[in-house]
Amino acid sequence: MRTASCGLLLLGAPLCFEPATNRFRDALVSMIPPDLSETGIIPGSLLSHASAFASPDTFVWSRMTDAAMSLGDLRALDVHARVERWALDEAPLPWKLVHQIAEWLYRENRFCRGDLTVLGHTIGPSCLDAPMLAVVNTADDVAPLGSIEPFLDALPTKDVTLIKYRGENGIALQHLGVLLGREAYVLIWPKIVAWLASHR
Numbered sequence: 518m519r520t521a522s523c524g525l526l527l528l529g530a531p532l533c534f535e536p537a538t539n540r541f542r543d544a545l546v547s548m549i550p551p552d553l554s555e556t557g558i559i560p561g562s563l564l565s566h567a568s569a570f571a572s573p574d575t576f577v578w579s580r581m582t583d584a585a586m587s588l589g590d591l592r593a594l595d596v597h598a599r600v601e602r603w604a605l606d607e608a609p610l611p612w613k614l615v616h617q618i619a620e621w622l623y624r625e626n627r628f629c630r631g632d633l634t635v636l637g638h639t640i641g642p643s644c645l646d647a648p649m650l651a652v653v654n655t656a657d658d659v660a661p662l663g664s665i666e667p668f669l670d671a672l673p674t675k676d677v678t679l680i681k682y683r684g685e686n687g688i689a690l691q692h693l694g695v696l697l698g699r700e701a702y703v704l705i706w707p708k709i710v711a712w713l714a715s716h717r
Contacts, residue, residue: 528696532665533666548570583687597688645674646674648678660692680709682698
């Protein structure tokens with residue numbers, strides 16, 4: 518199956534889960550048992566706690582630091598508070614979905630290796646021959662550079678652009694920075710818009 522779109526935009530999207538390339542991935546894989554039940558529902562609060570255990574720097578300490586750094590900037594503090602409120606909307610997920618994500622993506626890296634089967638089709642980087650723009654927050658431990666570069670290298674297209682964004686204060690979670698940050702709005706989004714305009 519080949520893509521027919523004019524291009525694909527990836528914003529902080531981890532797509533490669535090789536061991537030792539992503540500390541968050543390694544921690545989750547060590548925490549989640551491979552024989553996890555596929556029945557029932559997993560509470561959203563359990564997912565939040567698992568994320569905090571897997572990366573306390575990301576989900577606990579950096580959020581507290583960001584709150585402290587935002588105290589002198591009311592706009593930054595407002596965004597931080599809104600993200601914290603949003604993070605409380607914890608949605609439950611089916612155990613089967615969590616198990617498949619943990620096994621097929623995180624533990625076995627099937628999508629990046631090109632052997633993930635969805636609806637009877639085997640998919641991976643070779644299926645994506647559309648132009649690609651990836652934006653990576655270099656301060657994000659959830660989707661670091663090592664979780665996207667091998668995927669980009671495996672693409673059949675040479676029309677691949679990578680934009681590195683250094684993160685910023687006032688966004689609570691660095692993983693959301695490119696969507697919420699004022700610096701991202703000024704420095705990164707004009708590049709994204711220009712890329713989109715050139716690939717219409």
